[in-house]
Amino acid sequence: MTEVLLALDNVVAGYGETHIIRDVSLHVSRGERIAIVGRNGVGKTTLFSTIMGQTRQHSGTIRHRGSSVDGLQPHERARLGIGIVPQTRDIFTSLNVEENLLAGLRNGASLQDAYDLFPRLKERRLNGGRQLSGGEQQMLSIARALAARPEIILLDEPLEGLAPVICEMLMDVFGKLSARGHTIVLVEQHIKLALEFAERVVVLDQGRIVLEDKAVNLRSDRTELDRFVGITAR
Ligand SMILES: Nc1ncnc2c1ncn2[C@@H]1O[C@H](COP(=O)(O)OP(=O)(O)OP(=O)(O)O)[C@@H](O)[C@H]1O
Numbered sequence: 001m002t003e004v005l006l007a008l009d010n011v012v013a014g015y016g017e018t019h020i021i022r023d024v025s026l027h028v029s030r031g032e033r034i035a036i037v038g039r040n041g042v043g044k045t046t047l048f049s050t051i052m053g054q055t056r057q058h059s060g061t062i063r064h065r066g067s068s069v070d071g072l073q074p075h076e077r078a079r080l081g082i083g084i085v086p087q088t089r090d091i092f093t094s095l096n097v098e099e100n101l102l103a104g105l106r107n108g109a110s111l112q113d114a115y116d117l118f119p120r121l122k123e124r125r126l127n128g129g130r131q132l133s134g135g136e137q138q139m140l141s142i143a144r145a146l147a148a149r150p151e152i153i154l155l156d157e158p159l160e161g162l163a164p165v166i167c168e169m170l171m172d173v174f175g176k177l178s179a180r181g182h183t184i185v186l187v188e189q190h191i192k193l194a195l196e197f198a199e200r201v202v203v204l205d206q207g208r209i210v211l212e213d214k215a216v217n218l219r220s221d222r223t224e225l226d227r228f229v230g231i232t233a234r
Helices: 044-051 074-080 097-104 111-117 119-123 134-146 164-179 191-197 215-220 223-229
Strands: 004-014 021-029 033-037 056-064 082-085 152-156 183-187 200-205 208-214
Touching (some): 004 044, 021 056, 021 183, 021 208, 033 044, 044 056, 044 082, 044 152, 044 183, 074 082, 082 134, 097 111, 097 134, 111 119, 111 134, 111 164, 119 134, 134 152, 134 164, 164 191, 200 215, 200 223, 208 215, 208 223
Parallel strands (some): 033 183
Antiparallel strands (some): 004 021, 200 208
């Protein structure tokens, strides 16, 4: 039987007294590829922040490999193997590429692992974070998250604002990571790419899961999905 790596049960969370995430239950199995989609402001980033312990969890439980992580600090959750590539790109702009990677290495990961996945980073290894293009910064942010050898990786709109050729290259990398057994949860505005990448798609609306289905079903009939993401969504 496939192991449930991450389980959210009836989670209500938000900022201060505000409830943004409302009664969310979501189980992620080891090796799964899940996409989370929904209009702007429905709570996709807040859901990731909640998994990382960066919001106020009012009720419900979050378990990692069956053990509750409720009450654990973000760095403690990261140490358990929950990795995130935040929308804001997590890099130190004052450090060069190699220094950024070295600062993130954990659990026997090596610089070479990062350079094998992103040869461009090797070419730019002595460039400061500020001198990198948006795409290179995103590669570095992803490589830094992977340098901690997470068991599950949360990717928050990693393609946002990037040129189509870079998006294609990153999607290719996500495919490779998945083929190597990584568990990936992707928040993505490009619905077409989300449907191509994921096995299962979860739709959020006003902080609730309103639709959850296999991508193959949603690809063959987008009527239901379009109700929640809008027919103009790509
Ligand atoms: N730090 C914060 N403090 C208070 N409210 C916040 C904070 N961050 C987000 N919100 C509010 O929470 C709601 C959900 O925002 P969130 O960023 O999670 O949505 P999203 O689906 O990721 O949106 P987008 O697709 O635009 O990134 C919004 O109403 C937003 O204004």
